[in-house]
Amino acid sequence: MLSQKGGTGKTTAVRHLADTFHRAGLKVLAVDLDPQGNLSDYLDVDPEAEPTIRDVLVGAAKAQAAVHASPGGIDVIPSNLLLAEAEVALAGKMGRELTLRRALKPVADSYDVIFLDCPPNLGLLTINALVAADQALLSAEAQYFALQGVEQALEVIELARDGLNPDLEWLGVAFTIADMRTVHSREAQASLKEHVGDKLLDTVIRQSIAYAESAERAVSIIDHRPDLGGDYLRLADELLRRLGLTAARRQLKPLLDAAQPASSPAR
Numbered sequence: 001m002l003s004q005k006g007g008t009g010k011t012t013a014v015r016h017l018a019d020t021f022h023r024a025g026l027k028v029l030a031v032d033l034d035p036q037g038n039l040s041d042y043l044d045v046d047p048e049a050e051p052t053i054r055d056v057l058v059g060a061a062k063a064q065a066a067v068h069a070s071p072g073g074i075d076v077i078p079s080n081l082l083l084a085e086a087e088v089a090l091a092g093k094m095g096r097e098l099t100l101r102r103a104l105k106p107v108a109d110s111y112d113v114i115f116l117d118c119p120p121n122l123g124l125l126t127i128n129a130l131v132a133a134d135q136a137l138l139s140a141e142a143q144y145f146a147l148q149g150v151e152q153a154l155e156v157i158e159l160a161r162d163g164l165n166p167d168l169e170w171l172g173v174a175f176t177i178a179d180m181r182t183v184h185s186r187e188a189q190a191s192l193k194e195h196v197g198d199k200l201l202d203t204v205i206r207q208s209i210a211y212a213e214s215a216e217r218a219v220s221i222i223d224h225r226p227d228l229g230g231d232y233l234r235l236a237d238e239l240l241r242r243l244g245l246t247a248a249r250r251q252l253k254p255l256l257d258a259a260q261p262a263s264s265p266a267r
């Protein structure tokens with residue numbers, strides 16, 4: 001998951017897609033590639049947990065050793081501020097763009113899906129993610145500049161395709177943090193739709209202060225506010241369909257059926 005702009009809801013999306021895919025019976029690994037460590041915190045990984053993704057990227061630990069089980073049952077390779085320094089060191093190395101891909105290879109077969117949560121820039125860590133990934137998922141906050149951020153991210157996806165990862169596919173754009181009562185959000189959605197067409201996922205993730213609370217408590221929105229949880233269940237269902245993961249969709253169905261529809265604006 002990537003975006004050129006910061007704060008577009010990437011980490012929140014990765015946290016809940018990892019959660020919903022896990023609830024759909026898939027074996028999921030979430031990799032935190034941001035020195036801010038937001039995903040690790042949100043998944044309630046011990047802040048002292050070691051080794052981290054930093055150790056994996058500098059070659060001090062194997063990926064397998066850096067996998068920590070989160071209380072929610074999702075496997076996580078966590079991150080912390082030390083990753084910032086490691087990124088600088090990595091920049092001077094041969095094959096620097098391939099480091100993550102090579103490091104994750106030994107664990108890849110143990111998982112159905114691996115989520116990579118990128119930092120808020122298109123630097124070396126994001127490039128590593130795009131070289132390691134099969135699919136790129138973009139997030140766009142419901143703002144006027146959303147399209148610009150998406151276009152810049154798409155250019156970087158193109159670069160990865162032209163160079164080191166020709167098989168990289170573009171899974172879609174998730175429309176996050178939206179208040180569809182406002183003209184502003186509706187216009188942002190329309191302009192994205194016009195530019196990226198069907199790549200824009202239909203599900204709208206409604207804006208709610210409850211996400212900040214859920215992050216602070218390190219609890220999934222599905223447990224914290226089941227009335228809002230339907231948004232990420234619906235987004236997960238769309239993505240599972242695009243990925244052709246039919247059995248997982250079937251397992252998600254009862255949760256989806258029980259979820260409240262998105263007809264009302266969130267609080």
Ligand SMILES: Nc1ncnc2c1ncn2[C@@H]1O[C@H](COP(=O)(O)OP(=O)(O)OP(=O)(O)O)[C@@H](O)[C@H]1O
Binds near residue numbers: 012119176205209
């Ligand atoms: N649907 C939502 N409604 C309201 N607030 C949200 C929603 N989703 C995320 N947020 C909040 O918006 C902020 C940014 O979200 P998040 O950290 O997921 O974005 P990000 O793209 O990962 O940011 P960064 O670029 O810094 O990594 C957080 O405070 C988060 O709690």
Ligand SMILES: [Mg+2]
Binds near residue numbers: 011012038118119120
């Ligand atoms: Mg983030």
